[in-house]
Amino acid sequence: MAPKVSTAATRAALLAAAREEFAAYGVAGARVDRIAERAGVNKERIYGHFGNKEKLFDAVITEALDDLTAQIALPGGDPADYVAKRADYYQAHPELVRLLMWEALNYRGQELLPGQESRVERCARKAASLAVARGEEPSAETARMLFVLTGLALFPAMMPQLARIILGEDADDHEAMRDHIAGFVAAALTQPSR
Amino acid sequence: MAPKVSTAATRAALLAAAREEFAAYGVAGARVDRIAERAGVNKERIYGHFGNKEKLFDAVITEALDDLTAQIALPGGDPADYVAKRADYYQAHPELVRLLMWEALNYRGQELLPGQESRVERCARKAASLAVARGEEPSAETARMLFVLTGLALFPAMMPQLARIILGEDADDHEAMRDHIAGFVAAALTQPSR
DNA sequence: TTGGTTTGCAACCGTACGGTTGGAGGTGGC
DNA sequence: GCCACCTCCAACCGTACGGTTGCAAACCAA
Known part of the structure; x- marks a missing residue:
C-alpha cells in the first residue's frame, strides 16, 4: 500500500x-x-x-466553514467587543467570507451538507454563551441575537462594493466601521431585553 | 430603419x-x-x-441595482420601521439580493461600473435624510449608520444557510427575525449618538 | 518471490459553451 | 425603384473544459 x-x-x-x-x-x-x-x-x-x-x-465548504466556526471564540460578557473582534477577523480573512457567500448562493434552498453537525453544535454553544452572559436562558431570541451580531460583523467584509457606494472614500476605513458597529451593539444591548 | x-x-x-x-x-x-x-x-x-x-x-447589474435603490424609500423619522420595511422587501425579492451578492463577488477590488452615479447619489440622499431625521448634519458617521441599517435589513435574505445553522427551524420565521432586528435598531438608536 | 491493491501520472476524449458568419427582411432616403 | 443601413435569424466554429483511460511504481501479504 x-x-x-x-x-x-x-x-x-x-x-x-x-x-x-x-x-x-x-x-x-x-x-x-x-x-x-x-x-x-x-x-x-x-x-x-x-x-x-x-x-x-462540498468538501472545501464543509472543512473551511467548520474551521471558521471553530476559530471564532465564544461570546463573552461584552458582545460589542465580540463583534468588533469578529469584524477584524473577517476583514483579515476575506477568502472565508467569500466562501460563506458562495455557500449561500450555491446551496440555496438545500439541506445542510453532511458533515456540518459540529458547525451547528458550535453555533448552538455560542448562542448559549451569549444567553448566559446576558443572564438569560438560551432561546430563539438569543439565537436571533447571535445571528444579528454575526451579520453585523460579516457585512462590511461581504459587501465592499456597497460600502464603496454608501461610504465613498471612507469605505477603506475598517477601524471606523468596526468601532461604529461596536458602538451600535453596545447601545442596543445596554437596554433591558424586550 | x-x-x-x-x-x-x-x-x-x-x-x-x-x-x-x-x-x-x-x-x-x-x-x-x-x-x-x-x-x-x-x-x-x-x-x-x-x-x-x-x-x-454589467448592464444587468447596473440597471437592476439602480432600480433597487430607486425603489427603496428614504429613511424617515423611524429607522427601526425603515429597516423592517427593507427587510420585508429583500425577503420578497431574493433575486435582487442575489444580484448584490454576485456583484460583490464578481467585482472585488474594482472601481464602480460606469452608470452607477445615480445609485451613489440616491444613497447619499438616504444618508442625508437619516441625518436630518436625527437632528444631525450629514457626516461619515451617518453614512456608516445607513450602511449598518442596510446590512441588518439584507443579511437574513443573503445568508439563509447560516440562518439554518444558527436558528435551526426558526430560520423560516421571517417576521420574528424582522421584528428582532427592528427592536435591535430601536434600542440602539434611542441612545444619544456617541 | 509473486500477485494484488493502491496511488499517481501523461495523454486523451467528447461536448458544452461563448462567440461568429452569411444571408434575409424591412425601412427610409434619394 | 434602388441602394444602404439596421436588425434579426439559422447554422456553424473552435476551443476550453470536466472527466476518463491505460499504464507504471510502490507497497504489502501470503
Missing part, C-alpha cells in the same frame, strides 16, 4: 488549492486544471480523491 | 431574461443559450446589443 502520509498530503494539498480557487471564483468559475496545478498534483487525483468538481467544492 | 419599438423590446426582453439567469447562476454559471431562449430572441442578438456575456452582466 502506498504511504498514508503521502496520500493524506495529496488530499490536503488539493483541499488547500481548491479553497483558494473556489474562494476566488466559485464552483462554476473555478478550473480543475488550475486547482491541480496549484496543488502540484495531477488533475486525475481530484477525481480519485473527491469524485468530481462539485464534491470537491 | 427597423422599428425602434421592436429593437427596444428585444433589448428589454434580453435584460429581463438575463436578470433571472444571472441572479440564479452568476456570470460563470449562466448560459447565453438559456438567456436567449428565455427572452424568445436569437442568441446572436445578445452580441448585437451588448457585445459579450460579461458586458451583459
